[in-house]
Amino acid sequence: MWDAVYDVIVVGAGHAGCEAALAAARMGCRTALFTINVDRIAEMSCNPAIGGVAKGTVVREIDALGGEMAKNIDETGIQFRILNRRKGPAVRSPRAQADKHAYRERMRKVIENTPNLDVIQQIVDDIIVEDGRVKGVVTHIGARYGAKAVVVTTGTFLRGKIFIGFNEFEGGRMWEPAANKLTEFYVRHGFRVGRLKTGTPVRIDGTTIDFSKMERQDGDEPPPFFSHWTEPREIEQIPCWLTYTTPETHRIIRENLHRSPMYGECKLISGVGVRYCPSIEDKIVKFPEKERHHVFVEPEGRNTVEFYPNGTSTSLPYDVQEKIIHSIPGLENAKIIRPAYAIEYDFVDPTHLYPTLETKIIKGLFNAGQINGTTGYEEAAGQGIVAGINAALYALGKDERFVLGRDEAYIGVMIDDLVNRGVREPYRLFTSRAEYRLLLRYDNADYRLAKYGYKFGLLTREQYERVKKKYETVKVFIEKLKEVKLKPQHVNSILEACGSTPLKETKSAYEILRRPEVPLDKLLELLPELQLDDERLLKEVLEEVEIEVKYEGYIKRQLEEVKKFRKLENVKIPEDFDYDTVPISTEERQKLKEMRPLTLGQAARLEGIRPASIPILAIYIEKWKRRKNGS
Template identity: 45%
Template sequence: MEKNKFDVIVIGAGHAGVEASLACARLGKNTALFNLYDNKIAAMPCNPSIGGPAKGIVVREIDALGGEMGKAADATALQMKLLNSSRGPGVWALRAQSDKIEYSKYMEKTIKSQKNLTLVAKVVKEFIVNNNEVLGVILEDGTKISSQAVILTTGTYLGSEILRGQENYKSGPNDELTTTGISKALKKMGINLLRFKTGTPPRVIKSSINLEKLAIEPGTDLPLAFSSSTTDFKPIQKQEVCYLIHSTQKTKKIIEDNLALSAMYSGEVRGVGPRYCPSFEDKVVRFSDKIEHQIFLEPESISLDTFYVQGFSTSMPIEIQEKMLKSLPGFEKVVVDKWAYAIEYDCIDPMQLNLSLELKKIKNLFTAGQINGTSGYEEAAGQGLIAGINAVRKINQLPPLILGRDEAYIGVMIDDLVNKGTIEPYRLLTSRAERRLLLRNDNAETRLCKYGYEIGLINEKDWQKFLDNQFQIKQATKALKETRFSPKSQLADELKNESQANLTNGQSGYEILKQPNVKIETLVKYIKELENLTLNQLQSIVINCRFEGYVKKEQEVAERLKKLNKKMIPDDINYELVENLAIEAKQKLTKVRPTSIGQASRISGVNPADIQMLLFYLKKHYALKK
């Protein structure tokens, strides 16, 4: 701070800011991370967990690119689960119940010990801008700090307001500080802001709950981990349990009788809330024929005697919240630690971004996380990592890292935000990824490790470990194909006795594994190349074996689409001059300014006929190669 000059400034130390600042510092840039506090790093103001459907795969992708979230989640997990294991591998995902206190401490220690990174507990008020190029920031006390790039990762802290019943006051999450200066500065630069809303449920004292009335939700007893660097692949020694209950008819009636008192239904809320994570009163209204709803009780930390009441988000007044809680089974004598609330905040229209997460109007200003209209720690961290990487690459005059929709859920998310925008807090879902069989939990390293290594976030040791991992899978697959078993073999007897398979003729291990009931663990003792493989490696072999044809078809489609991404659109094109282009297509293309035909084809409102007209125009006026 003495020279008031940095290579990169990151504003906000949430999950996006942590990944962005660590990436910049690890890539050799002198980085300042500005935060409202000198602690509260990567805090969990909402649910105390990392991962889940699609989100768990994002955490694996962050790790494969050289990010930190997976390592922190493994180190501070209270419980680990493999979700959707009874369904197809395209939707498998890990979810960790995190110790939110220890997770934040882990990230704080990582930030404060990172070379090239300075944590600064000061408020940024506005930006230094010249000719639509950001040159630094101005602090609340008037101090000017210059930089070559700025990354904005302010989460839900821009102009935020807490809403609870008729209460409405300016505050960040959990009654923390908020800031209005940045919102004003963005508007002054011509950036369009949106107003979004999210909510959080009550936290209750665990010892006040009658646990005998609750159903236990244990973790998965398998050696699971998000990060490939987690070498102690053993199940968590003492997994904390979560609990499941259901709301009652009485809960429903309390909501219906007091609906007008909710901030959501009284007109207090102006922002748009998330469709996929609605408040409890919204569930009652939208699903009026449903008597009960699932509610999960999740431990927040081993150092706290509290449960997070997952699925019970509300903006009801405190006196109504108390009645709602006491209507739940086991909650007759509940004591509340923190009451629920809704929070409104400013975010930007993400269609103002390039795929690199740099704003189109303001050079060298990047944004990541909930400011881009997303919800969730994992979505924020994924964007933060990409924004950090691309800020450094912009400084170094290198092309940005743009992940394809067939390469990463992170790529799907950014592509959706930039090309389609969002009218509510965006949440990653497996259904958003049309190539989800390629974007699996088990193959994140295979897809992305090469990028992390080439960029410089994966070191030589970890790169060699990845190559060894791939070699072991290749050798094991080769052994499976070359080793044959007769119907009279010991393996055949074991498979038949366990009702896994009935061999009527000689088959290779690979052919046997294609049968859906065969467990690869049964083959391990017969093929030595399988013996020392991790659970993740074994899963990859099974999936590649059983879904070989489907994966090949997906890859062929992905390759065809990549050709469209290589057909570039010149920056200076005037879409008004493209003949026979629909009016809506002209408007959308002008707003998004896609860089390739592939990107143009994914914009809502741009149809195949429009793409054909665009190709004709480019071929005629720009000599576009086929």
């Protein structure tokens, strides 16, 4: 019956699929990763970068869980920066430019050399289901592969259609075929399927760019790597460049909107696009008052002349694309290597999912990445590792489920948003989506999540002990700051240099450090107690100490809010709970039966559920549990 049998099958080898397959294999499951093209594993279909505001924190969270994305970009990055460094720690985040080819090749090498993991180049056309459970997959050549769990991470390939002007053709990515049959499986089994749209800019020949007309943007030194396990080292960083659109750019776009598949009379694209990463024509239409827009000119690698003009994504015809590019300072003579295009594709309503990313309709079937309506490599990878862990737990027959709370990780915020609220447009993470963003910082991802990585066997004992040592040292340092007393004559010169009020009496180093304008590194020369032989550990510890001390009041306030939040999250709703017994509105009962929340907290976040109904629901859940226990 089967050509081969696996514990876990992962469909799609993009950023979600790579993390899902690696997590499952590393947890001891025999795993197969299916891809349309082995040469495009971990392909960066759009921008050549990893990270960004909130996104960079997700990469650090993936790393703390034992994932691969952070290590991969650290080994293949060509520029590293911390964004929002001058702002508060809640909105700081790492970002790196990647060598696209090297990024793809390294991830492929890791996957191909991971025990328990096979790579298979075939298109999955159907998923076999018996008695409401996944049994395996069928590919385009008729091969059948058995599996206990299947993770679908198809990206933009489900009935993908590419648009350049009024020219349209099938494709999951330029020059690659679409996956046209798998959507039929979801529709046949009662899943709601919709269409979304995204796009990408032209790629241009760097030898034809006049960089003298642009603003140079260099990386930070030393390079701030992503992974908690990457050792500091020097690398040759490559600059990016900033330029802007012009009134001429805007005129060209306005005069050619009638030729757009989005705005023309022959409107070909029905899918909703990315609000926070719009096409250049979207920007001109929706923000007519703006005289110019940023264009970040980013290198695609160390050994290529290709550059990516970030901010010029478009689906306008090729001749218009040329005119747009040539109207931008520094790009007047730029030659286009690859055209820009828009792509429309199917997604599956993520409210069909539990927070584990398992579907509610079919047991053992998990969805992750753009199939859930998200956009971005980082969002996809974050879902991928959660789906991979849960698929492995399911395949191994474990009763445990891995669910990250909104108070634990940006990944938890994202998944909670998806499964409770669904999407009306491609979902992108921002710090503003998190209620507890001061707790969910990029610098403390290891503190928050390494315990899970270690628990599931994705981190070694040595790695976990290193994390514990780091935060135990943070506590010791804070206590020492409280103990050390500094006299005015010793510290006033430093305070005055920082623009801070001089002391009139002796105060603890802790009290002085609470002043916003006084950095810890300025006090260190007076604090010989705060020294370590391990320079890297010292740097990490001091960063944590400074944030914990300066933001102590805000952190305590958010921790109190988390306690209240956790009271609802800790109330589990039994799978067989009968919502018809609860005296709330018919509409609310219907919503609860459809969504099947796992906890009272999740029920409270569903659209259409009134706050007054939650205490009533809590009472009836408790009654149900008592009756089941015979008390």
